Amino acid sequence: xxxxxxxxxxxxxxxxxxxxxxxxxxxxxxxxxxxxxxxxxxxxxxxxxxxxxxxxxxxxxxxxxxxxxxxxxxxxxxxxxxxxxxxxxxxxxxxxxxxxxxxxxxxxxxxxxxxxxxxxxxxxxxxxxxxxxxxxxxxxxxxxxxxxxxxxxxxxxxxxxxxxxxxxxxxxxxxxxxxxxxxxxxxxxxxxxxxxxxxxxxxxxxxxxxxxxxxxxxxxxxxxxxxxxxxxxxxxxxxxxxxxxxxxxxxxxxxxxxxxxxxxxxxxxxxxxxxxxxxxxxxxxxxxxxxxxxxxxxxxxxxxxxxxxxxxxxxxxxxxxxxxxxxxxxxxxxxxxxxxxxxxxxxxxxxxx
Amino acid sequence: xxxxxxxxxxxxxxxxxxxxxxxxxxxxxxxxxxxxxxxxxxxxxxxxxxxxxxxxxxxxxxxxxxxxxxxxxxxxxxxxxxxxxxxxxxxxxxxxxxxxxxxxxxxxxxxxxxxxxxxxxxxxxxxxxxxxxxxxxxxxxxxxxxxxxxxxxxxxxxxxxxxxxxxxxxxxxxxxxxxxxxxxxxxxxxxxxxxxxxxxxxxxxxxxxxxxxxxxxxxxxxxxxxxxxxxxxxxxxxxxxxxxxxxxxxxxxxxxxxxxxxxxxxxxxxxxxxxxxxxxxxxxxxxxxxxxxxxxxxxxxxxxxxxxxxxxxxxxxxxxxxxxxxxxxxxxxxxxxxxxxxxxxxxxxxxxxxxxxxxxxxxxxxxxxxxxxxxxxxxxxxxxxxxxxxxxxxxxxxxxxxxxxxxxxxxxxxxxxxxxxxxxxxxxxxxxxxxxxxxxxxxxxxxxxxxxxxxxxxxxxxxxxxxxxxxxxxxxxxxxxxxxxxxxxxxxxxxxxxxxxxxxxxxxxxxxxxxxxxxxxxxxxxxxxxxxxxxxxxxxxxxxxxxxxxxxxxxxxxxxxxxxxxxxxxxxxxxxxxxxxxxxxxxxxxxxxxxxxxxxxxxxxxxxxxxxxxxxxx
Numbered sequence: 001x002x003x004x005x006x007x008x009x010x011x012x013x014x015x016x017x018x019x020x021x022x023x024x025x026x027x028x029x030x031x032x033x034x035x036x037x038x039x040x041x042x043x044x045x046x047x048x049x050x051x052x053x054x055x056x057x058x059x060x061x062x063x064x065x066x067x068x069x070x071x072x073x074x075x076x077x078x079x080x081x082x083x084x085x086x087x088x089x090x091x092x093x094x095x096x097x098x099x100x101x102x103x104x105x106x107x108x109x110x111x112x113x114x115x116x117x118x119x120x121x122x123x124x125x126x127x128x129x130x131x132x133x134x135x136x137x138x139x140x141x142x143x144x145x146x147x148x149x150x151x152x153x154x155x156x157x158x159x160x161x162x163x164x165x166x167x168x169x170x171x172x173x174x175x176x177x178x179x180x181x182x183x184x185x186x187x188x189x190x191x192x193x194x195x196x197x198x199x200x201x202x203x204x205x206x207x208x209x210x211x212x213x214x215x216x217x218x219x220x221x222x223x224x225x226x227x228x229x230x231x232x233x234x235x236x237x238x239x240x241x242x243x244x245x246x247x248x249x250x251x252x253x254x255x256x257x258x259x260x261x262x263x264x265x266x267x268x269x270x271x272x273x274x275x276x277x278x279x280x281x282x283x284x285x286x287x288x289x290x291x292x293x294x295x296x297x298x299x300x301x302x303x304x305x306x307x308x309x310x311x312x313x314x315x316x317x318x319x320x321x322x323x324x325x326x327x328x329x330x331x332x333x334x335x336x337x338x339x340x341x342x343x344x345x346x347x348x349x350x351x352x353x
Numbered sequence: 354x355x356x357x358x359x360x361x362x363x364x365x366x367x368x369x370x371x372x373x374x375x376x377x378x379x380x381x382x383x384x385x386x387x388x389x390x391x392x393x394x395x396x397x398x399x400x401x402x403x404x405x406x407x408x409x410x411x412x413x414x415x416x417x418x419x420x421x422x423x424x425x426x427x428x429x430x431x432x433x434x435x436x437x438x439x440x441x442x443x444x445x446x447x448x449x450x451x452x453x454x455x456x457x458x459x460x461x462x463x464x465x466x467x468x469x470x471x472x473x474x475x476x477x478x479x480x481x482x483x484x485x486x487x488x489x490x491x492x493x494x495x496x497x498x499x500x501x502x503x504x505x506x507x508x509x510x511x512x513x514x515x516x517x518x519x520x521x522x523x524x525x526x527x528x529x530x531x532x533x534x535x536x537x538x539x540x541x542x543x544x545x546x547x548x549x550x551x552x553x554x555x556x557x558x559x560x561x562x563x564x565x566x567x568x569x570x571x572x573x574x575x576x577x578x579x580x581x582x583x584x585x586x587x588x589x590x591x592x593x594x595x596x597x598x599x600x601x602x603x604x605x606x607x608x609x610x611x612x613x614x615x616x617x618x619x620x621x622x623x624x625x626x627x628x629x630x631x632x633x634x635x636x637x638x639x640x641x642x643x644x645x646x647x648x649x650x651x652x653x654x655x656x657x658x659x660x661x662x663x664x665x666x667x668x669x670x671x672x673x674x675x676x677x678x679x680x681x682x683x684x685x686x687x688x689x690x691x692x693x694x695x696x697x698x699x700x701x702x703x704x705x706x707x708x709x710x711x712x713x714x715x716x717x718x719x720x721x722x723x724x725x726x727x728x729x730x731x732x733x734x735x736x737x738x739x740x741x742x743x744x745x746x747x748x749x750x751x752x753x754x755x756x757x758x759x760x761x762x763x764x765x766x767x768x769x770x771x772x773x774x775x776x777x778x779x780x781x782x783x784x785x786x787x788x789x790x791x792x793x794x795x796x797x798x799x800x801x802x803x804x805x806x807x808x809x810x811x812x813x814x815x816x817x818x819x820x821x822x823x824x825x826x827x828x829x830x831x832x833x834x835x836x837x838x839x840x841x842x843x844x845x846x847x848x849x850x851x852x853x854x855x856x857x858x859x860x861x862x863x864x865x866x867x868x869x870x871x872x873x874x875x876x877x878x879x880x881x882x883x884x885x886x887x888x889x890x891x892x893x894x895x896x897x898x899x900x901x902x903x904x905x906x907x908x909x910x911x912x913x914x915x916x917x918x919x920x921x922x923x924x925x926x927x928x929x930x931x932x933x934x935x936x937x938x939x940x941x942x943x944x945x946x947x948x949x950x951x952x953x954x955x956x957x958x959x960x961x962x963x964x965x966x967x968x969x970x971x
Contacts, residue, residue: 009413018409019392022400025412026451032419033440037433042440044927048946049448051397054576054957066577067957075940077956097575098841099594102587105579131957133397332392 008244015245015296016326017334023134024246024328031127035254041126041159052131057097059084063140066101067131070176074156076169078176079130081143081150105182113186115148115194115220115349118170118177118208120155122199124228124255125166130154134331141333142196145346151177155204159258163270166200166259170208178217192353194221195287198330200259202227206273206306209287219287221352223345225330226294229302230256231272232265241298245326252299272302274309281313288316290348292330292341295323320344399449411455418462435462444922447949578849578958589618589630590844596637597840608641625851632883633844636890655730659701659738661884664877666704669854670936671961674944674953675794676705677932678963679823681925683790684712686821686965690788693721696775696817698767698793700727703742705794707749714753722756724787726775731763739763767796768806772816789819797907798826801900811914815968821919822966824911827901828952828959831889843889846901846960847882853941853955854878904950904962917969920949929953 013021030049034042055065062084069077082104119142121128121135128135130152139150155169174193177183183191195205195212202224209222230252242249253266260268269278289310293303300321307319322329325337332338390402400408419436443461448454596611615634619627666672687693693713697705706725713720725746729739743759750757760778764770777787791814800806814822829846833839854875888899902910908918926946933942933953945952945959952959 005417009416013409013413018405019390022405022409022412022451023393023396023398025409025416026398026455029412029415029419029455030448032436036437036440044930045440045445045923047930047944048445048923048926051449052945053397054574054959055578056574057577058575060574066579068579069956075956098577098845099591101577101579102590106587133395137395331396334392 012245012326015324016329017332019334020326020328020332023332024326027328028246031251034127035251039159039254039257041258043160046127050128051133052129053133053136054131055079057101061140061144063143064097065136065140068105071172074169074172076156076172077130077154078173079136079139079152079154081139081152083143083147107182109181109184109186109189111185111187113192113353115146115192115353116177116183117142117146117148117150117194117196117223117349118173118205119150119152120166120170120195120197120201120204121152122197122201122226122228123157124252125158125200125203125259126255127157138198138330141342142345145342146349148192148349149183151183158255162258162262163260163268166204167207167211167270170195170204171211174208174212174217192220194223194349194352195219196223196225197227198225199228199327200255201225203229203270207270210273210281210284213281213284213286216285218285221348222287222289223292223348224289224303225292225341226297226299226327227291227303227306228255229272229299229306230266231275231302232267235299235301235305237301238298241296241300245296245298247298247327249298274306281310281315284313286310286313286315288318288352290318290320290344292320292344293322294325294327294329294337295321296326318344318348393451397449398451400451404452408452408455411452411459415455415458415462418459444924446920446922448946449948576958577845578956586622586626589615589622589626592618593630593633593637593844594837594841596641597837600637600640600840601835601837605641608637612637612641625848625855628879629844629848629851629886632847632879632886633840633890636887639887639891655732656734656738658884661877661881662701663704664874665881668874668878670933670942671953672704672794673932674929674951675825675961675963676708678921678925678929678951679792679794679825679965680705680709680712681928682821682823682919682921682963682965683709683792684716686790686919686967687713687721687788689718690785690820691721692724692785692787694724694726694775694777694787694789696726696728696789696791696819698728698791698796700725700729700739700742700761703727703746705792706746710746710750710755710757711753714755720755722758723750724758724760724777726760726762728762728764728767728770731765737761766803766806767800768803768809770810770813772813775813775817789817791817791819791822793823794825795827797824798832798900798902799898801832801902802895802898807910808914811911811916815915818968820967822916823963824907824966825961825963826904826907828903828954828962829901830903830906832900832902840890843886845958847886849955849958850882850960851879853960904947904952904964907962907964908948911964911966912969915969916966918949919965919967921946921951921963921965926951 016024030046034046034049036042055067057064057066063081064084065079065081067077067079069075119135119139121130121132123132130136130139131154135152139152142150151173153169153173155173156165158166174195177193178191180191183193185192195209197203197205205222205224206227209219212219234249238249238252241247256266256271260266260271266272267275267277269275272278274280289307291303291307291310293300293307297303304319304321307317311317320341322337322341325335329335329337330341388402390400390405393400419439439458439461443458445454446457592611592614596608596615599605599608599611612634615630615637619630619634622630662672683695695706695709697703710720710723713723725743727739727742729742732738739761743761747757747759762770762774775789797807797810800810827846829842831839831843831846833842885899888897889901892898912918923946926944929944929951933944936942941955943954943956943959945954947959950962950964952962954960
């Protein structure tokens with residue numbers, strides 16, 4: 001056993017740059033301590049270890065952010081990112097940055113179209129927040145490549161808040177975004193909303209998009225990064241890659257157990273949308289999707305099957321399959337995967353604005 | 354751009370040569386001069402570039418020790434006991450410093466030390482939500498003369514609160530108050546009605562707090578949080594800010610016109626926003642009309658201040674958090690010491706100390722002998738409040754069998770203190786020297802009103818050579834040279850504060866009207882905070898004592914005065930979180946760890962910061 005463990009480790013280390021290895025291994029280590037065998041979660045230690053950054057109304061590298069409570073009954077909060085030109089010129093004190101934010105929020109639709117990316121951070125439904133540094137960083141990147149506004153949703157997490165809380169929060173955020181004048185743009189003054197997310201965030205984006213389609217709400221597109229799906233049966237990639245590249249089936253199972261209603265299994269439609277208990281989407285005005293899949297993510301088969309399922313039902317899918325990428329490649333800018341995927345995202349946004 | 358990857362050792366990690374590199378680097382440069390890896394810094398981790406390979410190696414070792422990474426996950430080889438030990442018993446410090454974090458876990462592997470002393474007498478594995486750890490709060494009832502408002506009260510036993518609201522009906526939509534169109538300042542749309550029940554009405558909050566780990570080329574972050582608010586709320590904030598701007602520009606006729614609008618705009622608001630606007634409006638009016646607060650009715654003032662302080666203590670967790678986290682650091686610093694001495698720079702009613710005495714009484718090996726020096730302002734009436742506090746604490750200590758001594762020191766300002774005043778009485782050459790903790794809760798910022806005062810006080814602190822110095826301050830910069838900035842910062846800060854009082858007061862009821870929420874404690878707390886607002890906005894010079902500064906600023910001051918940080922760890926964090934579960938509206942409160950300090954805030958806005966210090970190595 002020791003021998004093959006070592007082989008696994010070396011393969012994994014060989015597959016990613018050292019920074020990525022350090023970062024993702026750190027998460028793996030920390031998360032291991034937080035998941036308890038009895039299904040409970042050490043939330044305090046999780047919050048303590050989570051590296052967060054405050055929003056910053058002063059432009060950093062051309063992007064500024066602020067937090068906004070969009071639903072006072074649940075306390076649902078989002079972090080809104082926008083470009084500096086819209087914000088301020090880097091002036092010093094709080095006085096200078098506050099009024100522009102108030103003006104922004106109370107502002108009228110903009111004549112020039114811009115995308116609004118509603119972003120759901122990953123963390124397998126249990127970890128991270130909109131303020132977590134890796135996601136704050138990613139959202140800032142999205143602003144730069146989209147020249148738009150990013151709204152990162154601080155949805156309620158498992159196991160304290162199971163299905164369907166995360167989807168409810170996503171839906172609340174979507175309805176909020178669709179109704180804000182300051183998020184509308186273009187000659188027709190409409191909100192140009194894209195749903196996006198990685199890992200559990202991708203899963204949330206899918207389900208919110210379905211609900212939007214059911215309600216006749218028009219979304220410009222879905223951008224999914226290693227979206228989290230599962231099922232009771234094991235797929236080939238799950239068997240082949242279990243424990244090889246940072247992720248194990250055991251931890252995947254734990255997170256589903258923590259999110260899904262008790263007494264259900266991984267064929268619940270939240271987890272397995274096109275599975276035995278799922279629902280096909282033929283005939284539904286479901287949005288276009290950009291689906292990014294890492295070949296070294298043990299659930300890649302499921303993500304590929306998801307993409308296929310959408311296509312079979314007549315929906316537009318742009319699939320970006322990065323054979324040699326692991327999970328989390330989009331968190332650091334040190335690989336081709338990162339740069340090429342960011343370009344794909346930029347292209348997709350432009351094409352569907 | 355694409356190909357310029359900032360990788361140290363490249364993929365595959367060649368460990369050997371990197372280690373040599375690291376050793377060479379360490380020999381050559383001082384700690385501060387080593388480059389932090391930028392890429393990881395951007396995501397919240399501080400790792401020296403030269404340490405990267407070493408950190409990778411340690412992570413690997415730890416992985417192997419935990420039996421992780423094999424096929425089937427943490428399967429047959431997993432050391433669940435060790436993992437659980439790391440989660441529950443180990444205290445984690447400063448997770449941003451990956452190298453030392455991993456290192457400390459590795460050393461747990463090799464020789465797990467006994468669990469760190471903690472305020473809870475039982476090891477509290479805090480599961481998500483419920484308050485566990487019964488031991489800490491079960492204090493014997495304090496001996497008190499219940500007629501006095503200043504009676505020491507034990508922290509009550511925890512109500513096991515289910516901290517998680519049932520998934521609320523989030524399909525219920527908040528009323529949409531905002532209409533589109535127009536810039537707010539010129540808009541004259543109809544004033545909006547109030548959402549009577551749950552108006553969360555404070556608007557923006559912002560402050561430049563501690564410097565971020567991530568690259569912040571322009572300086573410290575200016576975080577802003579906006580609550581969902583009707584349009585009239587935005588107009589109100591606009592008016593307040595515009596008035597402050599006019600004051601800054603000394604355009605008093607414009608300021609006058611604007612200050613008169615505020616009451617009307619405020620009256621259309623409810624809850625926190627209305628109250629905050631009222632306090633700020635009044636403070637602005639005082640400034641505009643040169644209405645200085647009557648100087649120093651200090652005899653009345655000190656008593657009133659204490660009274661309000663006590664209500665503030667009861668109504669919200671900020672002071673309790675401050676005491677709790679400071680006590681945890683002091684307790685750890687006193688580990689193994691037989692004679693300890695705490696110097697409290699602002700003893701007031703001594704609310705902080707029963708809990709520490711209790712924890713010391715319960716520690717393995719028994720309590721040390723405990724000396725307390727309580728500093729307080731001069732009183733001009735007959736009652737000697739300072740001595741009374743000492744007496745009550747002595748009685749309490751007696752009931753829990755802790756050897757206790759007290760000395761009260763009267764000082765109009767901390768700058769009047771001299772080291773000799775803090776020395777023990779008498780000749781005790783035979784005894785073990787006492788180990789000293791200096792504790793300052795909301796006292797240091799006052800010193801900034803007098804040039805040289807802080808330096809004097811820090812010099813005195815250094816002279817007594819304390820083992821630890823605990824500092825709690827408001828997490829905000831209310832001391833900017835620019836009036837408008839000061840005004841804006843404090844508007845944001847106190848909006849959040851008031852909002853949290855509102856939230857705590859009305860809890861989860863849906864029909865609380867503002868008047869009913871919270872009761873006396875809340876009202877008195879608002880008065881308490883209102884006095885601070887007035888001071889920040891309407892006063893100048895030596896009178897302006899509420900000169901709050903941020904953690905980052907205090908770090909610079911203390912760091913530059915011969916002190917170095919002592920990190921607060923995950924145990925203090927966990928227990929602070931448990932404390933919060935006791936409060937209504939507990940969900941809104943947030944404890945955060947930042948560079949070894951702990952902050953307590955409301956939603957994402959930190960409001961209070963606790964830090965701990967010791968003398969830097971010479």
